Amino acid sequence: MPFWSKLVNVVRPQRLDEDIAEEIADHLARRAEALRAAGVPAAEADRRAAAAFGNATSIRDKGRDIRTWTIADDFLRDLRHSLRELRRNPAFAATAIIPLGLTIGAVTAVSAIVDAAIVRPLPVPRPDRLFTLAATEMTSATAAPVERTTFSVPAYRDFRGALEGTSSIALLSPPGRAEIQLSSEPSSLTELGVVQFVSENAFEVLRVAAAAGVTTLAPGDASAAILSWDAWTRRFGGDPAIVNRMIRIDGRPLQVIGVAARGFFGVEPGRFVDVWRPISAFDPGASTNRTFHWASVIGRLGGSATIDTVRGRLHSAYAADLAMRMNPGGAASGGGELRVVPLPNGVADARRMLIRPLTVLLAIGLLAALIAAANVASLLLARASARSTEMAVRTSLGAGRSRLMRQLATENVVLAAISGGAGWLVASMALPALAAQLAAGREPVRLAAAMDARVLIACALVTGICAVVLGLLPAYATATNPKLVNLRDAVPVVPRTRFSRAFIAVQVAFAFCLVDTGLAFSFSLKSLFAIDTGFDAGGVTVMSIGADRALPLPLVHELQARVGAQPGVESAAVAWWALFDGNRRMDRVVVPGRPPAEREEVFSRVSPNYFRTLRTPLLAGRDFTAADTEGAAAIPTVVNVTFARRYLSQPGDFVPRERTDAIIGREFLRAADGARHQVIGVAADSYSGDLRHGPDAIAYFPMKPPRWFTLYVRSSGDLRPIVQAVRREAAAIGSGAHLIETVSLDSLVARTVQRERLLATTSGAFALLGLLLAAIGVFGVLNYAVASRSREIGIRCALGAPPAALVQLVLGHVVRPVAAGVLLGIVATAATVRAASSLLFAVRPIDPSILIATMALFLLAAIAAAALPLRRARAVDAARVLRS
Amino acid sequence: MSTARSSAQHTLDLLVLTLLERRGALHGYALATAIQELSEDALRIDEGSLYPALYRMTEAGWIRAGWRTTENNRRARMYQITKAGTKRLAEETERWDTFAAGVTRVLKRA
Numbered sequence: 001m002p003f004w005s006k007l008v009n010v011v012r013p014q015r016l017d018e019d020i021a022e023e024i025a026d027h028l029a030r031r032a033e034a035l036r037a038a039g040v041p042a043a044e045a046d047r048r049a050a051a052a053f054g055n056a057t058s059i060r061d062k063g064r065d066i067r068t069w070t071i072a073d074d075f076l077r078d079l080r081h082s083l084r085e086l087r088r089n090p091a092f093a094a095t096a097i098i099p100l101g102l103t104i105g106a107v108t109a110v111s112a113i114v115d116a117a118i119v120r121p122l123p124v125p126r127p128d129r130l131f132t133l134a135a136t137e138m139t140s141a142t143a144a145p146v147e148r149t150t151f152s153v154p155a156y157r158d159f160r161g162a163l164e165g166t167s168s169i170a171l172l173s174p175p176g177r178a179e180i181q182l183s184s185e186p187s188s189l190t191e192l193g194v195v196q197f198v199s200e201n202a203f204e205v206l207r208v209a210a211a212a213g214v215t216t217l218a219p220g221d222a223s224a225a226i227l228s229w230d231a232w233t234r235r236f237g238g239d240p241a242i243v244n245r246m247i248r249i250d251g252r253p254l255q256v257i258g259v260a261a262r263g264f265f266g267v268e269p270g271r272f273v274d275v276w277r278p279i280s281a282f283d284p285g286a287s288t289n290r291t292f293h294w295a296s297v298i299g300r301l302g303g304s305a306t307i308d309t310v311r312g313r314l315h316s317a318y319a320a321d322l323a324m325r326m327n328p329g330g331a332a333s334g335g336g337e338l339r340v341v342p343l344p345n346g347v348a349d350a351r352r353m354l355i356r357p358l359t360v361l362l363a364i365g366l367l368a369a370l371i372a373a374a375n376v377a378s379l380l381l382a383r384a385s386a387r388s389t390e391m392a393v394r395t396s397l398g399a400g401r402s403r404l405m406r407q408l409a410t411e412n413v414v415l416a417a418i419s420g421g422a423g424w425l426v427a428s429m430a431l432p433a434l435a436a437q438l439a440a441g442r443e444p445v446r447l448a449a450a451m452d453a454r455v456l457i458a459c460a461l462v463t464g465i466c467a468v469v470l471g472l473l474p475a476y477a478t479a480t481n482p483k484l485v486n487l488r489d490a491v492p493v494v495p496r497t498r499f500s501r502a503f504i505a506v507q508v509a510f511a512f513c514l515v516d517t518g519l520a521f522s523f524s525l526k527s528l529f530a531i532d533t534g535f536d537a538g539g540v541t542v543m544s545i546g547a548d549r550a551l552p553l554p555l556v557h558e559l560q561a562r563v564g565a566q567p568g569v570e571s572a573a574v575a576w577w578a579l580f581d582g583n584r585r586m587d588r589v590v591v592p593g594r595p596p597a598e599r600e601e602v603f604s605r606v607s608p609n610y611f612r613t614l615r616t617p618l619l620a621g622r623d624f625t626a627a628d629t630e631g632a633a634a635i636p637t638v639v640n641v642t643f644a645r646r647y648l649s650q651p652g653d654f655v656p657r658e659r660t661d662a663i664i665g666r667e668f669l670r671a672a673d674g675a676r677h678q679v680i681g682v683a684a685d686s687y688s689g690d691l692r693h694g695p696d697a698i699a700y701f702p703m704k705p706p707r708w709f710t711l712y713v714r715s716s717g718d719l720r721p722i723v724q725a726v727r728r729e730a731a732a733i734g735s736g737a738h739l740i741e742t743v744s745l746d747s748l749v750a751r752t753v754q755r756e757r758l759l760a761t762t763s764g765a766f767a768l769l770g771l772l773l774a775a776i777g778v779f780g781v782l783n784y785a786v787a788s789r790s791r792e793i794g795i796r797c798a799l800g801a802p803p804a805a806l807v808q809l810v811l812g813h814v815v816r817p818v819a820a821g822v823l824l825g826i827v828a829t830a831a832t833v834r835a836a837s838s839l840l841f842a843v844r845p846i847d848p849s850i851l852i853a854t855m856a857l858f859l860l861a862a863i864a865a866a867a868l869p870l871r872r873a874r875a876v877d878a879a880r881v882l883r884s
Numbered sequence: 885m886s887t888a889r890s891s892a893q894h895t896l897d898l899l900v901l902t903l904l905e906r907r908g909a910l911h912g913y914a915l916a917t918a919i920q921e922l923s924e925d926a927l928r929i930d931e932g933s934l935y936p937a938l939y940r941m942t943e944a945g946w947i948r949a950g951w952r953t954t955e956n957n958r959r960a961r962m963y964q965i966t967k968a969g970t971k972r973l974a975e976e977t978e979r980w981d982t983f984a985a986g987v988t989r990v991l992k993r994a
Contacts, residue, residue: 006943020935023912023961027931030913054932066939 006069010076013068020063024056074403078410085411086418092383093415095780096376099773100419103372104462105426106766107365111458112431113438114358116449117270120345123263123448125207127344129301131310133159133169137322137336149347150174151297153279153287155321156199159297162317167310169299170202171279175271179740181248182235192741193231193274195249196266197282197295203260205300206267213243213258222281225254229262231274249275251548251736265448267298268347270354272446290325296347311340354438357759360836364514366462368766368773371510373416373466375777377473378503380412383784412470420463427451427459437758504778504817505824508858511774512825516854517832518760518767520843523850525760527842528753534640534686534695535579535614537745539570541719542578543711543726548736550705557626559729560607560711566725568717573613574703576605578710579688580748588671589699591647596671601643601697602688603670605704611638611683613712620660621681628702634667634678635701641685643697648679677701691752692841712745759839775861778814782869786810786876794878803874810873811866818862826851896929896937897946898980901973904947904965911960912938938963946972 009016028049035045050056086093121127134149151159156171163169173196180193203215203226211232217224225247227236236242245256254277266273279287279295286292301310318338391404399407428451435449556574564572577584586600608624611617619641628636639648644663660682667678677699685695703709715722723742730737750757786793789809796805826846833845843850903918904910910918915938916931941947946969952962965973 019961022959023935024932026911026958026960027913027916027935031931034917052931054930056932059932059935062936063939066936066943 003069006067007072009064009068010072013064013073016064016067017060020060020067024053024059028053074406075410078407079414081407082411082414086415092379095776096379096415097419097422099372099769099776100369100376100416100466101422102426102769103365103369103773104420104423104459104466105430106769107362107369107462108423108427108455108459109430109434110358110361110365110762111462112427112449112451112455113434113447114362115454115458116447117354117358118345120269120454122206122267122269122344122346123265126300128342130206130343131299131301131307131340132343132347133297133299133314134339134341135318135336136339148293149296150293151295152290152293153295154290155293155318156295156297158317158321159314162313163299163310165302166305166313167299167302168201168205169297170205171199171295172202172267172298173197173279173282173295175266175268175273178250178275179248180231180235180274183247190740191235193235194266194271195275195277196273197279198276199279202276202298205298206264207300208264209261211259211261212240213256215258215260217257217276217278220280221257222278223252223254224257224278225249226276227256227259228265228272228274228276229260230265230272232259235274247275249277250546251738263448265446266346267296269345270447290321298343298347307340307342311338314338314340353755357755357839360759360839361762364517364763364766367510367514368770369462369466370469371507371514371770371773371777373469374503374507374510375773375780376415376419377412377470378507378777379780380415380470381473381503408473409471412473413467416463416467416470419466420459423463424451424456424459427455434762437761501813501817504781504814505821507774507777508818508821509824509828511770512822512854512858513828513832514763514770515767515857516825516829516850517836518763519850519853520833520836520840520847521756521760521763523847524839524841524843525753525756528691528756531687531691533691533749534684535616535745537749539714539716540614540745541713541715541722541742542745542748543713543723543742544578544708544740545711545726545730545737546708546740547733547738548707550707551709551733551735551737553629553703553705555733556703556706556709557607559726559733560609562729563711563713563722563726564609566715566722568715569722570714570716571609571613572714573610573712574607575610575710575712576703576706578748579745580752584689589643589647590669590671590674592667592669594647597647601646601699604688604698604700605702606700607703610700610712613714614686615714616686617684619682619684621664621679623681624700624702628680630702630704634676636680637677638681638683638700639663639679640683640695640698640700642695643699644679644682646697689752691749708740756839756841771857771861775865778818778862779865779868782810782814782866783872785813786869786873790876791882793873793876794880794882797876798878798882806873807870810869822855822858893937894976894979896934897941897972898976899927900934900937900941900963901946901965901969901976904963905970905973909952909962909964911954911962913960915963941969944972945969 028046031049031052032042032045035048036042040048053059122130124130132149133151134147135151136145136147138145151171153171156169160169175194175196177192178195179190180195181190198217200217202217203210208215211229213226215226217226227242232238232242236245239245242256242259246253247256248254260276265271286294299310301307315338318336322336394404394407395401431449431451435447439446560572560574563569585603585605587603588597588600590596606624608626608628611623618638621638624636624638641660644660647668648663648666650662663679663682665679667676669676683698683700686698688696688698711726713722713726719742723739727739730739793806793809796809830845833840833843833847837843837845899919900915903915907918912935913931916929916934919927919929938947938949942949942963946966947963948966949961949963951959954960954962
């Protein structure tokens with residue numbers, strides 16, 4: 001096997017040498033013997049033998065070349081040489097490896113998140129055989145088609161029957177928050193967890209095994225519960241006696257019948273489910289109501305079935321379901337279409353929210369990595385010019401240009417590889433921090449992000465790109481600048497090639513783009529925080545209270561009064577939903593005499609004192625009193641200014657002067673049930689959900705007996721006694737009323753900008769890195785320029801050059817590239833900001849204040865980068881330099 | 885390593901392969917001596933330049949090399965022809981015959 005032996009000879013060159021030497025020695029010995037036998041004296045025989053043989057050394061060399069895989073041999077040599085060089089110049093190694101390693105690490109960390117959130121298939125066997133159903137229906141001939149991915153329980157049962165024998169489907173509800181108590185004691189510690197209702201065959205369809213107990217839910221057993229592995233290890237400490245243990249969910253005692261296999265968290269990447277319960281345990285009304293579409297259908301293709309098979313089978317079942325829903329009589333009023341969609345990655349909701357910001361982050365990271373690579377490349381280029389003597393010596397010893405290029409390329413690739421390894425380490429440290437950032441927030445995104453084989457591939461890819469960029473450099477450089485391998489010049493020449501100048505321009509452009517984008521995201525975040533929310537969140541605590549059944553209003557108001565009377569509490573109020581919590585009651589407004597509106601507005605049930613507690617000013621009219629109830633013919637309602645302007649204004653109300661008191665007394669209807677509302681007051685605008693789209697139009701009206709409600713408390717001082725008081729008062733109400741969650745209004749608002757915060761901090765970090773890299777790059781080039789032109793500087797100093805001339809000498813050839821880079825950067829930034837505009841708030845593509853801020857930062861960085869080289873230039877000892 | 889072989893290399897290959905085929909395993913010295921003796925001194929090669937040729941042929945897969953202990957308990961690197969080598973031998977022999985015949989024809993008719 002010649003190939004194998006060639007490879008072995010590369011690794012064990014001494015053996016090859018010995019082999020050849022022995023063969024040659026043997027030959028010479030035999031020849032000398034033959035001559036001695038013919039009578040020639042010994043010494044003469046040896047001489048004649050050697051003469052007949054020829055040049056033993058060159059034979060040896062030729063033999064070695066033939067029997068070795070030269071390219072591999074050269075590569076090993078270059079490898080050892082590069083490592084030696086790096087060890088000898090630790091400072092250079094650091095300036096090259098650190099920036100590259102940091103950026104590769106950052107990109108790897110973001111890729112790990114992208115993989116866990118978006119790319120990775122579900123952790124079940126054969127995820128490519130999973131599918132889900134989606135329906136597009138038209139409720140009437142005129143309305144736009146509605147798309148939904150949830151179905152009703154009866155429809156699911158029909159589908160299941162239709163698919164009998166070919167594939168199996170399971171029903172999974174959307175994961176919801178619930179209180180979990182670890183034991184069956186009613187007063188034991190509660191934690192908030194995630195619960196999902198599933199059909200009894202769900203784990204079978206998904207093929208998730210049981211780590212303990214069973215994962216098949218018996219059809220009638222409404223008190224069964226299956227825990228996730230994560231919940232079992234975290235909350236129950238991996239208790240081996242977990243099966244048959246009793247726990248409480250939302251106050252209900254349940255029995256744990258099993259634990260799902262390790263690594264399974266549900267079907268929605270980003271939402272970790274803690275407990276699964278049978279569908280039958282949900283509201284019994286749901287299992288017969290065909291119009292209540294609430295759960296997704298996930299199925300697994302069986303045997304040789306395909307998507308088309310499933311679609312064909314379901315066609316008639318779906319048509320029947322549609323007919324029954326549209327018109328109980330049987331004729332359909334609209335159309336509908338059922339689609340079968342492959343689902344290897346799981347349900348998309350949490351993922352959809354993350355795709356855009358993560359893509360942007362990934363792009364930014366890659367940009368930074370490219371800057372780092374370009375940076376290191378120009379550093380290496382500058383160094384290469386200083387090694388032109390070495391190159392020239394090698395050439396004279398017989399190295400061809402391709403051999404030299406291979407050597408330089410190997411050095412650069414080694415650098416890239418070491419940086420890749422460093423990047424892996426950086427990513428391992430950064431990933432938990434990044435994942436933690438995502439896991440904080442109103443809708444925590446919990447990801448199973450790990451540094452596994454797929455992330456390794458991503459890291460290798462990025463490292464590879466950098467290696468290619470760095471490796472191709474020497475080729476391009478020597479091709480365009482043959483002086484690089486010239487022995488004649490005693491003084492190394494700074495490559496004033498278009499190439500290195502272009503590099504500086506490109507680096508500056510990239511860095512400018514990064515910094516500007518980072519500032520844009522930060523400004524965006526700042527603008528969001530600067531919005532006047534319409535209420536004063538400082539000092540307001542939001543507490544959610546739940547009970548087993550609807551509570552009588554007088555009791556609720558009494559709780560509100562008692563809490564309001566607590567020491568430290570300024571005022572308290574009660575409302576149906578919590579602000580910024582994601583839940584809102586929306587409805588359409590009908591104003592008599594005007595055409596019905598298409599959009600829906602917020603209808604919010606509140607108690608008296610609400611506006612005072614939240615400090616939302618009442619501009620006209622009055623607040624609610626205890627006498628205002630929902631039962632009146634015309635429901636007393638307070639509307640905000642936006643609502644009034646949109647629906648209740650008449651000419652002269654707002655122009656020329658705002659006369660909100662004119663709105664009092666006007667009436668409107670609620671579309672859903674035709675209830676009549678009469679305006680008793682006008683409140684200032686405030687936000688209730690998203691900060692990004694302007695204040696909502698809100699109509700406030702009185703509470704009705706709630707089963708769950710929100711208590712707002714404005715207080716100062718220690719919160720704990722107040723929380724205790726609330727717990728007491730809730731328990732006193734009875735009916736299982738208890739405190740569910742306590743959170744400050746500030747953090748509720750902050751949670752909604754979690755995505756912007758993530759973008760701002762991460763892109764800010766990248767921007768800083770980019771700026772640093774560009775500064776280092778410019779610094780490096782300037783430094784080498786000074787070092788290699790010290791003779792010229794010395795001469796000019798000796799001839800009496802003024803300091804300004806020195807500055808011009810050193811900085812001269814970077815000023816134009818930097819300026820070009822800035823211009824290019826401005827153009828690139830405008831494009832980037834426009835592309836990311838959906839993620840930005842109140843930031844224009846070419847925002848003057850951001851541009852000015854960026855340029856200021858760049859000026860500072862430039863001054864810092866140039867300071868040291870200039871000082872070196874000034875410190876050049878003319879006499880010493882001239883003598884050398 | 886260039887693959888274009890000179891006619892001298894072709895001839896050397898032919899000689900080595902023929903010898904190995906007819907006489908079995910031989911070491912480098914035996915080959916050199918055989919070529920010199922059989923040609924009655926008409927062909928003399930630098931003995932050393934035989935070895936690069938042998939190495940090239942080994943890398944090409946036409947002959948196989950291995951250390952053996954010969955008579956007198958002496959270690960020598962012996963070369964043997966391989967199956968691929970036999971095929972190559974046939975090609976080289978044909979090439980040589982064509983060449984020789986061609987030269988002879990020109991000489992006869994000139």
